[in-house]
Amino acid sequence: MKSINIKFMNLMKKWFIIPITMISVLTISCEDYLEEKNISGLTADEYYATEEGMEALVNSCYTTMRFWYGKENGMALTEIGTDLFTRGSGMEVPAVAMYNSDLNGANTAVEFYWNRFYAALNTCNAAIGRLPDSPLAEDVKSIREGEARFLRAFYLWHIVETWGGVHLFTEEVTDIQTTAYRSSVEDFYAQIIEDLQIALSQLPATSSQGGRVTKPAAEAFLARIYLFTGQNDLAAVHAKNVINNYGFSLLPNYNALWGTNNTVNSEAVWSVNYTNNLVLNHEMDDYEGNDLTIREGGNNSHLLYIMTYDQLPGMKRDIANGRPFSRFMPTAHLMDLFDETKDARFEGTFQTVWYCNNLANAPAGMALGDTAIYATKYIVPDSESSQHLYTTIDREWTYDANDKPIVRDRFMSIKKFLEPNRQSIAQMSGIRDAYVIRLAEMYLIVAEAEMNTNPGEALQYLNVVRQRAALPGQQAAMMATASDLNIDFILDERAREFAGEQMRFFDLKRTNKLIQRVQQWNPDAAPNIQDFHKVRPIPQSQLDAITNPGDFPQNPGYQ
Known part of the structure; x- marks a missing residue:
């Protein structure tokens, strides 16, 4: 199956509050990195007015996924400092695990993703804004808009769940911006839902290119969003549609999910692609004058x-x-x-x-x-x-x-992320795709969404996941009962199913269980965690750059 190979040219300039994404060239099948020279003399406007340029722009909307999924700091911000994981001896950003005073606006992991997500948001805005006048065929144009809408929703979700109601914008920014204004969490989610509804109406059910967003991915993510916003009836409806209407099925054996050659399977609704071509896994980091820093990429x-x-x-x-x-x-x-x-x-x-x-x-x-x-x-x-x-x-x-x-x-x-097909003991770049949405999540969304209104059906969907997980002969013993059905049991089940898959911090936040569970089960973080830790600090470099600090203060509780 063809996948989208991500490469960069003139990735981005330094930014103030709103990162400005320059030309990002992504190709489907090119063997060498493009030299950072504008030999043709084309401007961004001229390039994006071509079919090749517009396809490259839409493809570049996917880039930031590889900076988040399967990456150390992305995992630190989603799994560490929860009830499931704490810092090991080699952890490089211990403040995220400890919730101590070093978790502040100078935290490098937090700043890195603020810059990445806002740059990605602006790229999606550019694609959505430029697609109507592009030379792409109308049917292709509709699909590409669906992809860009889905990805914009995905980045907006990461922004609002990480920092709360911060700066929301949906138009392409082409000049450096030095003002910022807060939008409500509700405004963020309204835009997310609007984008996903459009994506759902325009995306195809399948794609020949692995990693491209499809209709079931949009519907699955919409189910997740409705769960996050407390719209449980809609969450259940969309999750059931994904289960029943797209041909997905749970793998019969949980262990089979983790074979490096089996990440494209009947359970994977959407994944971030990596490749066994290690050159294509490299990342080119922030644009600095005439230099691009190449970092080890891949699934780490x-x-x-x-x-x-x-x-x-x-x-x-x-x-x-x-x-x-x-x-x-x-x-x-x-x-x-x-x-x-x-x-x-x-x-x-x-x-x-x-x-x-x-x-x-x-x-x-x-x-x-x-x-x-x-x-x-x-x-x-x-x-x-x-x-x-x-x-x-x-x-x-x-x-x-x-x-x-x-x-x-x-x-x-x-062990489930191990890479036994690496070429050497020193190799850091992993080749396995990173699951973003698995079918098992849809079953657990139905179980959670319906546990208070339709407990019988909630149990039915919950037990599908538990029976798949049963050892031979233990299916009956793994059946949950009505007395088990509460939010803590659901969170325990999500832990058993998705440990390490970059969901836990967000799950604990949305169920209002972050503080309680960390204090109960994570002795490292328990003494320090407070209610304000449900969102991360805004990078101080961004706050220092804006000219209207009264309209855009630091998140409460942080220095």
Whole structure:
């Protein structure tokens, strides 16, 4: 299947409050990066007036997805500092995990995505505004507008859920802007819903190019948006349409979702494409004069959740076990959410055993392929662990009696993002597509949307997901009952199904459970988190640049 290969030329200039996106050239099948020279002398207006230029402009609307999904800081802002994950020994932005005073307007991760999302928003605005006068055929023009509308809605959603009611604009900005005004959260969501309704009416049901937005992706995202806005009836209707009307189906085995060669499957409603051509995975960073900084791209999630197994006896770094950045570690609560005797998602999510691959530092008597490390969420008595040659990493090694981490480099690792097809042990660029919307989410949206008004149907949809997750012979034991049906059970189920998939912070926010669950289950963050942490700080560099600071102050609570 063809996919959209993303490349850049003259990506963007430095900005004040509103980033200005310059010509971004994206191609479908070009082998070399374009040199940063305007040999033709074409201006942006002239280029975008061509079919090639308009296609490139619409394609460039997808770019920021690769800066968010499968990237360290994107995962930090969505998964870390929740009830499920906290900081590992290698985490580079610990303020996001700790909610301490360093989480402020100078935070680099927050500033990075403010700039990226607003640049992406302006690119979408440019595409939507220029498409009517473009030379594209009318049927193509309609589809491309649907794509740009969907992507604008997607970026607006990330902006409003990350920073709250900040600056909303829907017209292309071609000059540097130094004023900004706040819009309400309701205004953001009204625009998001309008764009998605238009996208839903104009997009095709399928595309021959992987990664392109389609009608089911628009309907699935609309279902998510209606859930976020409390319009539960509409959320259920659209989620059911995605389940019933587009030919999707849950994979029979949860573990099958995580094969690097199986990310295009019957359950993937929409994914961000990566490629096994590592050159095309590179990212070109902010435009600086005449230079573009090339950064390692690809899906980096495989690096982030792995403990430093290569520092223990009998082990060395290899491709199968991954390159251990040890950025993020699970809370004890995440591990406790799984009943591993019934739920296959425990084994599909966590790595608990590492097999000896290095006799040079192995204990005497250990052979290649023997267990070298065993990690468990339970306490293993010394009298038992001392009987084995392998290293036992039990609960007492990693967490104290209150489940606060006492070491941050030895823990049960998340394995579902591993990249066993990497070409070398040093390779950081992963090739797996990053799921954005899976069919399982639609079932859980129906369950949540209908649990108070139609509990019988809510249970039916919830149990479809739970039965898919059941170990052989455990389907009946995995069936939820009416007494289970409440928002906490739904959040627990979403944790088991989507851990690490860049949803958790937003899910806890929308259910008003962020503060409660972090205080209860994340001892690292519990002392610091406050209600104002439901949104992130506005970058200070943006606040310093505007000329009307009285109209656009910092989010409350932040310095």
